Amino acid sequence: MADVTYEIDSDGVAVVTWDLEKRSMNVLNFQSLGEYRAIIEKLISDDSVKGIVLRSAKDAFIAGADLTSSDVFGFDNVQEDKVKAAEKIYNGNMEMQLLFRSMETCGKPFVVAINGHALGGGFEICLSCHYRVAIDNDKIQIGQPEAKVGLIPGAGGTQRVPRLAGVTQDIMGFLLAGTPFTPKKALAAGLINEVTDADNLLNAAKKYILDGGKAVQPWDEKGFRFPGGLPYTPKGAMLWAAASSSLRKNSYNNYPAQTAILSAVYEGVQVPIDAALRIEARYFTRVVMDPRSQNMVRSLFVNMQALSKGARRPKDFEKYDVKKIGILGAGLMGAGIAYVTAKAGIEVVLIDMDQSAAEKGKEYSTKILDKQLSKKKTTEEKKEKLLSLITPTTDYSLLQGADLIVEAVFENRDIKAEVTAKAEAQIAETAVFGSNTSTLPITGLAQNSSRPANFIGVHYFSPVERMPLVEIIMGKETSQETLAKTMDYVQKIRKTPIVVNDSRGFFTSRVFGTYTGEGVAMLAEGINPALIENAGKMTGMPMAPLALSDAVALDLAWKVTTQTKKDFEAEGKEFPVTPMYSIMEEMVEKQGRFGKKNNKGFYEYPENGKKFLWPELSNLCKLSDEQPDVEELKKRFLYIQALETAKCYEENVLTDVRDADIGAILGWGMAPWTGGPLSYIDMIGIKEFVAEADKLAQKYGERFAPCKLLRDMASKNESFHKTGNSSQAA
Secondary structure (H helix, E strand, C coil): CCEEEEEEECCCCEEEECCCCCCCCCEEEEHHHHHHHHHHHHHHHHHCCCEEEEEEECCEEEEEEECCCCCCHHHHHHHCCHHHHHHHHHHHHHHHHHHHHHHHCCCEEEEEEECCCEEEEHHHHHHHEEEEEEEEECCCCEHHHHHHHCCCCCCCCCHHHHHHHHHHHHHHHHHCCCEEEEEHHHHCCCCEEEEEEEEEHHHHHHHHCCCCCCCHHHHCCCCCCCCCCCCCCHHHHHHHHHHHHHHHHHHCCHHHHHHHHHHHHHHHHCHHHHHHHHHHHHHHHHHHHHHHHHHHHHHHHHHHHHCHHHHHHHHCCCCCCCCCCECCCCCCCHHHHHHHHCCCCCCEEECCHHHHHHHHHHHHHHHHHHHHHHHCCCHHHHHHHHCCCEEEECCCCHHCCCCCEECCCCHHHHHHHHHHHEEEEEECCCCCEECCCCCCHHHHHHHHCCCCCHHHEEEEECCCCCCCCCEEEEEECCCCCHHHHHHHHHHHHEEEEEEECCCCCHHHHHHHHHHHHHHHHHHHHCHHHHHHHHHHCCCCCCCCCHHHHHHHHHHHHHHHHHHHHHHHHHHEEEEEEEEHHHHHHHHHCCCCCHHHHHHHHCCECCCCCCCEEEECCCHHCCCCCCCCHHHHHHHHHHHHHHHHHHHHHCCCCCCHHHHHHHHHHHHCCHHHHHHCCHHHHHCCHHHHHHHHHHHHHHHHHHHCCCCCHHHHHHHHHHHHHHHHHCEEEE
């Protein structure tokens, strides 16, 4: 069955329909574009055809290029022969540019009927049509999201969008941040020509042709004037200076796609369209050749999509339909879990020690929904329906019939043991018991369970309603069936799951702590706190390390540290007391500085005004006379995270490189341009990475020493994404 078909009606209007077989959404790939090209060439040369309407038989129009095919942009050849790869990418891109250009210049009107999402290359096809009509539905997304995964629009988007809408703040967000528009907003911006209801969509598209609509684009007409002014006009110069400054401030030049988009638009709008499309093709090729872009595509699109669809789920078990769950603990985390679970249509029993605490946990959902109501993002009916699914209580007997329990009480083994026993007394033997611990080993907690095979770690991230990741932790006795059931629940609440094996801190908490810990270590070395913070942000981390420590709470980190110290001593191991330990002890125990929660940590948090670094830090840690180069600090922040991740892989805490990269980016925001910690090692090159880590170890300590796995890989010149279990996602 063909992916693209056409019919010619009695009025001479050809309707071309996109409907890719065995796909939930239409995408641009070699097959679909090949079929489309053949049809378009035939219809253009057919004198009986007055005009062409493009439509989709699916709920969306076209979702963009098929990035799941690693060779779609020539990625497979980039490392082997860069010259040939660049030539292949550029020529392939120009073929598509010329195809879309032929639609514009053939003399026959092209109209697109946008019935659903039109994104990326799908919207670029729309832009190549002379008239664009969409269904008036605010749920439809129209946009160029390429920058989100490290690419740039490569089929004319950087040239046609500004020629239609000018260069405004909204349009720069549309291109640089990938912010989608609704049909109404796209209409107001000038990117589409008409909105209508679903029943009239095809008729409205045909009407343009039958009414003798123009078959020429504005930029091909004599006397075309660029809307809003060109870059060299006074107004344009002000806008471009601001855009360039803003991009530098927000990205620190870590993201090649955004810089290329800005350059392609700036250069392209000053020349005729055909030259402009060649400019775009050159920038597109440059971006695709950049290893940062390759990492982002692989991690943020291909691998994230695979994990979200359950790539790590054991295959031999039926789908587990979670209809009711119990949540033990109605604090911030438990309340957030209750909200996202009820939002998925699952009944929630929210338990706490007293009724008022349980009620307060439910109020968390009420506040979120009230905020959504004020912004017209939900309705009163939907709000009440969601809230009706949450039952706040102290009564454990209401857990009867629950398919899953999520324990979200304090990080205290005794309390966790108590609530585990109470809950298991009420639930079926087949029910899953999940603990939302962030640091305590699951195998140890499972000793308090009468069904350790059903016991599993389910680590959410705060705030739960915004953070997309769930870290699933396998205890020594956790069954594969329990894993499958847990993953079915995580998918149902629309989170991305990663799977790790049990250890102290698991993966995310363990590696996240190296970033904040390195910031404190730098402080102990006498490095200027402002330099530390700026270096952290310049690496592409979402927050500077000391500010992030404050946000997480210094007293919480100290509790985890002291608990770890006790555990070490109980196991007969020596706990290393470092300068970091001494600083945290001073901050929490002696100074009472707990972080943002009590408005004093590494920063001061005045009631009115911006936070600022605590001036006494310079007395707590005397500044060194010689301050290091910022590039050295940036390297330390990235290397320490990558090194600890490699140790997790060596120790079998991680068994899939996708979990490592996606977990790091979604869990604590590790610089997305790296593609994640293991992608970062591959990008540096294993031999160079190990050699540089050894130099850092000589200067700053054994924490930078590469593990045996890395040394073995370096001796064989291996890489994680070709040798690791990444579903061959490279």
